[in-house]
Amino acid sequence: MRDAQEWAVPVLVDADQDVIIAAATAAGKTEAAFLPILTHLLNHNDPPGSVLYISPLKALINDQWGRLSRLCEQLEIPVVGWHGDISSSKKHRFLKSSEGVLLITPESLEALFVNRGSSLAGVFQNLRYIVVDELHAFIGSERGKQLQSLMHRVELVAGRRLPRVGLSATLGDMRLAAEFLRPAGVDTVTVIESKNSNQTLQVQIRGYIQPPMSELRKTPIQSPDEDGDEDETENKATPDFAIADHLYKVLRGSNNLIFPNSRRQVEWYADQLRRRCEKDGAPNEFWPHHGSLSKDLREQAEHALKAGNQAASAICTTTLELGIDIGSIKTVVQIGPPPSVASLRQRLGRSGRRPGENAVLRAYCKESPLIDGSSLSDQLRQGLVQTIAMVRLLIRGWFEPPRAQGVHASTLVQQILSIIAQCGGASAADLWKSLIAEGAFSKVEKPDFVKLLRSLGEHELIVQDSSGLLLPGTVGERLINHYEFYSAFTSDEEFRLVCDGKALGSVPVSRPLTKDQRIIFGGRRWQVRDVDLQAKVIIVTAARGGAPPQFDGLGAMVHDTVREEMRAVLADTTPCQFIDRGAHDLLDEARKTFVSLGLGERYIIESGSKCYLISWLGDHANDALRLLLNHVGLSCDNSGLAIEIDASLSRTQAALEDVGRLDAGDLDSILANVENMLREKWDWALPESLLMKSFASISLDISTAIVFAQRQSLAKQNGVATP
Structure with missing residues (x-):
């Protein structure tokens, strides 16, 4: 057994304490948790017990369902997935006989509370553990605050404290992670941190200069007419083409992950790399993967990576950053500065899994040419220096601690309405006790809570009957009964893309749509034929030419320590060993500016x-x-x-x-x-x-x-x- 698996047995097998298991990707965290958990279920099976496994992604639930089903098959312990793609019959079967492992997202768990509140006591009466996978993905977000509240509400329904188990590959501060897992009970959380990480890292950062805008304007990026030759109308002066050429040269014949910093660039690079395969008469090795693609298109990329019979690379967003099993990866590519050191560490955990293999990181940085009036950030080569600083911190073993101090009063509103729906009404005192005094929103003070209830009344989200019971108001009733209620966060309004009656996926639309407009989606080019605003559907046909759709970027807030390290990089006079000549020249410029x-x-x-x-x-x-x-x-x-x-x-x-x-x-x-x-x-x-x-x-x-x-x-x- 690996170290984390061995250490987890004594602390988990008796179901009497909270535990965090932190280990690198593919270090066997799932087995570390579930081998002792399943042992407990087998040893205490009168009555049969259950486990609540909470995951941030449906895809991760599907992946873990297969993994746990193989583990549980001979133990005769059922494993049930619960999300929008799971049939109602399977869900009802679990509700009737609540035993085994239930795999669920926070949103589906919220829906259980709202829609089946009266029956949950029976569902959770024999619950033994709450397991949270990818714990770091929740900390510091609205969704994380929702999860904290839901875990507490599960314990209220079950009528007892339940052991909470957090699994993660990336946790910058174990105490903060423990506080998240068990608020007000951090000292009771046992932390298991794997030390089995002897991975050797190979890094190269390449630097590129963007051409001046005057040169870019000479040739439009978007094809002016349907029949134009896309190779002639797209501007080859941008470094993206040079990066695509280099990626094609160094990645062919192996499995890799490529992370641009926006969905728009995912589409662009997928299209460019596929076209290079076609030009060479070779099978396509490059597949896009992001949350707006349909399930079928995402699974094509995942299957290509896992199959092992042909080389495959995924150009992806954070959808492949978490622990979905995609087999062995040779190289991780980062285009532009990484969102964070923690994210970079998570991504690199995909590479070099096989014995004797190194983890390989290739980073590509694009900088603007310096002209009169260039910003100070450009003069200091902000993107390149940030990438170098993040790699230096990664090598030293530092990464961002979770930012967990958010009040997230927005999520408190959702939880108030959810409890009222679950219980058929609630008193202000009950809400205060379950959500604030003993719950996840301890930073909210009583005067603010009183003002909040008054504000919810003014917005017709709640009303109070003659006995003092709080009930859904006119607006509250309508919102609670809408499927979007279960999510604690908002997402852009999305349109479905349909070609010949087949759904390609969905895309957030923030700019006007016109007929005959060209877009790139799923790594291919499409032409808009019709737009149904009522049904939010875009009808497309295959087309040549086009500009990628405008997706939001995936940038993250830069941490104080990263900026301090950027200063250290600029103050340093020694050559950086893991950058190419182009990046070296850019760094030299920045250091001279820093000194001057x-x-x-x-x-x-x-x-x-x-x-x-x-x-x-x-x-x-x-x-x-x-x-x-x-x-x-x-x-x-x-x-x-x-x-x-x-x-x-x-x-x-x-x-x-x-x-x-x-x-x-x-x-x-x-x-x-x-x-x-x-x-x-x-x-x-x-x-x-x-x-x-x-x-x-x-x-x-x-x-x-x-x-x-x-x-x-x-x-x-x-x-x-x-x-």
């Missing part, structure tokens, strides 16, 4: 009528710093590394002194001019004060920004630099 501007000794640079503030803080603190500077009267913009300020050096320094005197808790004043605080699904129903607290807790790090301003003011008074 004196950024090792100062944080503020004056240029003409503007100042540039380089704090080396992460995005949560930088966003807060920009907001605070706006609050004290400065006009400024955040461009990643630098905050561009329309003021002189003396005015900027005075403003930082003003920021340093602000009270981080004075949100009414600090956020008074922020107009886009409605970020989460139910934010529209929150009272203003709770909305501000929730927004600040999720999106900003005001305290760190104020401390930074205080340090700058103190340094100015003492006449010293504060690097």
Whole structure:
């Protein structure tokens, strides 16, 4: 047995404690949890017990169903998947005889509470364990807060505390992970962290220069007419074509994962690489994979990777970052800066699984040419330096701790309505106790809770009868009965793509649609023939030419430690060993800029009528710093590394002194001019004060920004630099 599997047996087999099992991808976490869990079920089978396995993805449930079914077949322990693609007959069978392993998503579990609240006591009466797979995927999100609340509600229905088991390959801070798994009971969580990771990493980062915009404008990217030759109308000057050529050269003949930073680029690269196969008369080896594709198209890519009889590479989003079994992967490709070090670590866990194989990472960075007026972020080669910094942190074993301090009051609204639906009504005292005093929303104070209930009444989400019982209001009833209620987060409005009566998948549409418009989807090119706005359907036919659809990107907030490491990369004078000549030249340019501007000794640079503030803080603190500077009267913009300020050096320094005197808790004043605080699904129903607290807790790090301003003011008074 592997170390994590061996250590898990004594702590799990008696079903008497909470456990986190953290190990690399493919290190056998599922077996580490389920071998002792199934042993317990076999040893205590009068009456037969059950296990609630909660997963972030339907695809992961399908994958784990096959894996656990093989394990449980001879044990005569049933394994039941529960999501939208599972037949009603299989679900009813489990409800009648609730034994074995139930695999479910948070949304489907929410639907069980809302639709079958009165029968859940019987369903959960013999529940022995709650297992959460890919724990890191939940922490810090609305969905994670929903999961915390659902786990507590399961225990309330079962009438006892149940052992919670968290499985994850990527956890930056074990204590925070334990606090997430068992709020207010962190010291009772046993952490098992595998040490079996002797993987050797091979890395190359390649650097490319984007051509000037004037050169790009010479030839349009999109075909001007249906019959145009796509090879002539697409601009080959962009580095994307050079990257596609290099990928085709180095990846053919092996299984690989390619991660661009947007669904749009997934489609573009899948199309380009497939066309290169066609040009060489070779079978296609490149398959797109993202959440908007139909299940059939996603499974084509997964089957191609798993089959083993032909080389296959998937161009994908985070859909293949989690633990779906896709077999052995040779190389992981990252195009653009990784979303985070934790994400990069998770992705690399796919590579080098076989004994004696190295994990291989190829990263491709695109930078803009430097011209008069180039931004400071461009001059410091922000994307390349961030990628180098993230790889250096990865090698040192650091990755982002989960950001778990969010209030997520939006999700509290959903949980209030869900409990009212589950129980046929609830008192304010019951809601306070189950959701806040003993539940997942402990950061909400009683005055804010009272205001929240009043606001829900004003929005007709709830009403109160003569006995004081809270019931669904007119609006609440309608929303609870809609299938979108079960999700704690919002998603873009999506249109289904249909060709010859067959669904290709769905795509979020944020721009006007017109007939004859060309798009790329599923790695192929299509022409829009008709749009049914009522049914949200786009009818397409196969076509040549086209521009990729506009998907949202997958960027993530950069952590403070990553920015600190970026500063260290720029201050370093030694060559970076894992970058190519193009990246070396770009890094050399950036380091010379760093030295010439004196950024090792100062944080503020004056240029003409503007100042540039380089704090080396992460995005949560930088966003807060920009907001605070706006609050004290400065006009400024955040461009990643630098905050561009329309003021002189003396005015900027005075403003930082003003920021340093602000009270981080004075949100009414600090956020008074922020107009886009409605970020989460139910934010529209929150009272203003709770909305501000929730927004600040999720999106900003005001305290760190104020401390930074205080340090700058103190340094100015003492006449010293504060690097």
